[in-house]
Amino acid sequence: MARQSQTATAVLGVLSIEPATGYEIRQAMGSVLGHFWHESFGQIYPCLTDLEADGLVQGSPGERANSRRYGITAAGRTHLAGLLAESPTRQPPRNGTLLRVFFGQAQPPAALAALLESTEAEARDRLATFAAIRAELATEEEHVEHVPYWTATIRAGELAAEAQLTWVAETRAALTPPATLPEP
Amino acid sequence: MARQSQTATAVLGVLSIEPATGYEIRQAMGSVLGHFWHESFGQIYPCLTDLEADGLVQGSPGERANSRRYGITAAGRTHLAGLLAESPTRQPPRNGTLLRVFFGQAQPPAALAALLESTEAEARDRLATFAAIRAELATEEEHVEHVPYWTATIRAGELAAEAQLTWVAETRAALTPPATLPEP
DNA sequence: CCAACCATGTAAGTTGTTACATGATTAA
DNA sequence: TTAATCATGTAACAACTTACATGGTTGG
Numbered sequence: 516m517a518r519q520s521q522t523a524t525a526v527l528g529v530l531s532i533e534p535a536t537g538y539e540i541r542q543a544m545g546s547v548l549g550h551f552w553h554e555s556f557g558q559i560y561p562c563l564t565d566l567e568a569d570g571l572v573q574g575s576p577g578e579r580a581n582s583r584r585y586g587i588t589a590a591g592r593t594h595l596a597g598l599l600a601e602s603p604t605r606q607p608p609r610n611g612t613l614l615r616v617f618f619g620q621a622q623p624p625a626a627l628a629a630l631l632e633s634t635e636a637e638a639r640d641r642l643a644t645f646a647a648i649r650a651e652l653a654t655e656e657e658h659v660e661h662v663p664y665w666t667a668t669i670r671a672g673e674l675a676a677e678a679q680l681t682w683v684a685e686t687r688a689a690l691t692p693p694a695t696l697p698e699p
Numbered sequence: 700m701a702r703q704s705q706t707a708t709a710v711l712g713v714l715s716i717e718p719a720t721g722y723e724i725r726q727a728m729g730s731v732l733g734h735f736w737h738e739s740f741g742q743i744y745p746c747l748t749d750l751e752a753d754g755l756v757q758g759s760p761g762e763r764a765n766s767r768r769y770g771i772t773a774a775g776r777t778h779l780a781g782l783l784a785e786s787p788t789r790q791p792p793r794n795g796t797l798l799r800v801f802f803g804q805a806q807p808p809a810a811l812a813a814l815l816e817s818t819e820a821e822a823r824d825r826l827a828t829f830a831a832i833r834a835e836l837a838t839e840e841e842h843v844e845h846v847p848y849w850t851a852t853i854r855a856g857e858l859a860a861e862a863q864l865t866w867v868a869e870t871r872a873a874l875t876p877p878a879t880l881p882e883p
Numbered sequence: 884c885c886a887a888c889c890a891t892g893t894a895a896g897t898t899g900t901t902a903c904a905t906g907a908t909t910a911a
Numbered sequence: 912t913t914a915a916t917c918a919t920g921t922a923a924c925a926a927c928t929t930a931c932a933t934g935g936t937t938g939g
Contacts, residue, residue, distance in 0.1 A: 520926070521795060528802035538890050552798050553791035555928060560892060580935055582890055592805070599806045602817060603795025607737035607899090611705060611787025613855055614736050618712040619848035621776070622783045633786060664803035667870045671797055671863075678862035679855075686851045704898075722918050739900060744920060764907055766918055791927090 521604070522558050523566060527587060527595040532658065534586035536577055537563055547648055547665055550641070550672055566591070619690065627690060631683050638679040645673045705788070706742050707750060711771060711779040716842060718770035720761055721747055731832055731849055734825070734856055750775070803874065811874060815867050822863040829857045 529535060529543045537559050544554050563585055566572045571591035577584040587595070612634055619627050648669055655662050713719060713727045721743050728738050747769055750756045755775035761768040771779070796818055803811050832853055839846050 521793070521798065522926090524802075525798060528798070528805065531802065531805045536890070537892090538888095548798075548801055549792075551792050551794045551801065553793060556890095556892080557928060558926085564892095577890085579889070581933095582935090595802070596806050596810075599799050599802060600810045602814075603799060605795060606790075606793050608733075608735050609705070609737060609790050610735045610855075611789060613852050614705065614709060614712070614732075615783050615787060616848055616855070617732055617735065617852045618708075618715065618779070618783060619851070620845050621712065621715045622780050626780075626784045630786075661804050663874060664800055667803070667873060668797050668801045670869060671794075671800070671866045674862040674866050675859065678858040682855045682858050685854060689851060690847060706898090720918070721920090722916095740918095740920080741900060741922095742898085748920095761918085763918065765905095766907090 521598075522554055522562050523571075524595070524598040525552055525554055526559060526562050526566065527571065527591055527598065530572055530585055530587040531592060531595055532661065534584050536582050536584050538582075547652075547669065550644070551668060571595075616686070624691070628687075631687055635680060635683045638676045638683070641676045642673060642680075645669050645676070705782075706738055706746050707755075708779070708782040709736055709738055710743060710746050710750065711755065711775055711782065714756055714769055714771040715776060715779055716845065718768050720766055720768050722766075731836075731853065734828070735852060800870070808875070812871075815871055819864060819867040822860045822867070825860045826857060826864075829853050829860070 525544075525548075526540060529540050529548075535543070537556070540559050540563075541554065541556055543549075544552060563572065563574070567574050567585070569590075571588060571594050572585045573588050574583045574585045576582070612630065615622070615630055616627070649666065652662055652666055652669070709728075709732075710724060713724050713732070719727070721740070724743050724747075725738070725740055727733075728736060747756065747758070751758050751769070753774075755772060755778050756769045757772050758767045758769045760766070796814065799806070799814055800811070833850070836846055836850055836853070842849075
């Protein structure tokens with residue numbers, strides 16, 4: 516069996532777009548997809564070996580010495596469709612920010628304020644990044660068929676980041692002791 | 700050193716609210732907190748042992764045979780404040796739904812439609828659960844000091860779920876081939 | 884020629900889940 | 912009395928990260 520779990524899905528998915536080396540698969544996780552899915556070298560290379568053993572991908576010597584470029588096989592495409600059809604196994608929740616808010620009573624107000632601050636900064640950062648990616652996608656020529664799907668993915672990130680900004684604003688108002696009112 | 704990572708934070712945090720057995724800590728993860736943080740027995744019990752060895756919690760025989768109830772010590776409270784002040788280590792992204800959308804081209808349209816369907820159902824479910832929790836929190840008498848923080852936590856969940864519903868609606872419109880128009 | 888990048892792979896370690904083993908207590 | 916729940920703990924395993932080891936290639 517190919518290495519289970521969704522690593523195989525991610526690797527096959529990337530190869531379904533175009534052939535790539537392990538290094539390039541990792542790079543794919545560094546750009547658009549990387550905001551929603553992560554794999555490290557330590558997973559990718561063994562996974563490629565397993566997938567090739569199962570005939571789901573086909574490796575061939577790459578243009579550089581010692582490099583190997585993998586393409587997806589017909590069996591691989593079928594297998595990928597099957598994997599994608601499985602309902603996603605949601606990872607157990609581990610939200611460090613909300614863990615800290617939940618135990619807000621156990622820390623000084625300043626710590627919470629700093630947490631909200633950095634949450635906000637991060638959300639703004641992500642929005643800027645997504646805007647840039649969106650602009651890039653609009654001028655994409657090579658993979659036009661994929662653009663609607665990639666755009667939808669990015670859109671999910673945008674909406675999540677916007678929700679986060681709303682939350683920060685609301686929470687700041689609710690948890691920050693209101694300043695003394697200016698005299699009338 | 701106590702077992703690192705945020706397991707200790709979660710366990711100390713729960714004990715900072717009130718003393719509990721390992722079983723009860725696990726139960727805490729089953730209700731409000733459980734929607735944002737998860738720990739399994741296999742983590743909790745060893746962690747409690749480590750924390751006690753470090754003098755951060757203090758166990759005493761519980762009301763049942765073989766049961767042990769832990770309370771947080773003064774040193775534990777200080778340590779917890781320190782842990783909470785560290786900026787949250789965000790877990791590497793692994794969004795199974797968005798992985799599938801990103802590779803939308805590799806699957807039949809019906810599979811994507813089903814995915815959106817179940818994403819929507821899940822978001823609605825979560826909203827209903829959060830509404831129920833919110834109602835419960837409003838009548839909470841025992842831990843009034845914590846209620847604002849717990850409410851803020853729930854609110855984050857609500858906003859995220861609402862963002863997901865928006866995303867589903869938008870994505871359905873963008874990716875579903877429009878039905879043939881009714882005749883005028 | 885040197886820094887940056889392309890490229891692969893493994894080994895060790897950490898983290899976490901699951902299943903199992905065990906048994907007490909409570910409520911129907 | 913029997914099922915559900917309370918309660919603890921461990922062992923096996925799965926998943927993943929990190930660091931290391933190695934070396935080719937490209938561009939300034």
